């Protein structure tokens with residue numbers, strides 16, 4: 493099912509998985525996650541590299557535990573993500589909290605838990621200064637004003653983006669830092685997802701280095717995530733063989749200039765889990781019309797919204813008929829709303845009852861799933877060392893009704 497390397501998932505039969513756990517079904521391959529982790533960590537040559545998995549991509553407890561076991565810390569954006577990471581056995585000192593526009597109360601909860609926090613606005617920085625002075629370390633999220641990334645919806649470091657503190661506001665930041673003696677130990681930026689070019693990383697790096705010179709007590713610089721993964725044959729991806737040495741050399745040179753060995757941090761989400769995941773779905777109806785042949789599945793935008801949300805491409809294969817000739821289909825969901833996964837796409841001949849696999853369904857897939865049309869969310873299965881583990885049960889009608897009460901009219 494996977495396109496390269498002998499991952500664990502190739503040792504299981506996905507059709508049998510659907511028989512065992514029913515469809516639709518999310519399946520993740522632990523080996524692929526480990527492969528990606530190794531690929532990323534071996535690309536850089538610096539004294540201390542830390543990978544902080546941006547767990548918003550996929551927060552299943554077993555996935556969190558597994559990625560931490562590989563050596564990664566966890567990057568979180570909500571108090572609930574922090575709590576999930578802790579539930580999976582990860583200590584607060586290995587959790588980084590980089591929220592956007594959350595309440596001060598939530599910031600405080602994270603701090604009380606002992607988590608290292610990233611501050612992305614001046615108002616919160618001032619409140620933290622007033623409340624904690626120099627007693628807690630903080631990171632500052634910088635908005636470098638670089639337009640980069642796949643499309644505007646996943647681009648976060650440009651001038652109109654809501655994220656981070658503008659590099660043009662550093663004087664104001666320094667005033668507050670000096671006023672309260674705030675202990676700034678790290679600077680962070682995340683320019684966006686699907687960054688291709690080493691030059692973009694380098695450009696952003698220079699901005700971070702320039703800003704870093706204004707802070708004397710830094711321990712780390714965090715360049716965010718955004719490494720691009722392939723979605724289809726021939727897709728260009730972030731070239732780590734090029735990026736790794738370039739960033740490492742420049743980073744090491746900057747550390748000399750700064751007079752201290754800083755840690756280099758990254759926060760990949762997609763890079764670690766995207767390709768590890770598949771959404772398996774059954775074909776309910778083959779529906780030829782005068783214009784196209786619709787393939788209607790037992791899933792929809794309720795389970796995988798990325799194509800409708802930001803035109804994401806998900807490769808689709810017919811695992812029930814893998815050697816058949818390809819025909820042209822429009823693959824859609826069962827939601828009562830337009831939910832097109834693929835329009836006029838060649839897929840191996842499809843029959844009712846076949847199981848289709850959506851590739852790249854590990855990141856931002858089940859995490860963005862909903863109960864729209866009052867459909868339960870799918871189960872999740874992890875393939876680890878060739879064995880399948882049910883890591884989240886399929887939701888039931890009971891789950892849909894949970895917490896509701898019926899008014900006695």
Ligand SMILES: Cc1ncc(COP(=O)(O)O)c(C=O)c1O
Nearest residue numbers: 546682685717718759760761762
């Ligand atoms: C602050 C931050 N860091 C890291 C990431 C991970 O991005 P990616 O999955 O593209 O690596 C995101 C994604 O939105 C993010 O907002």
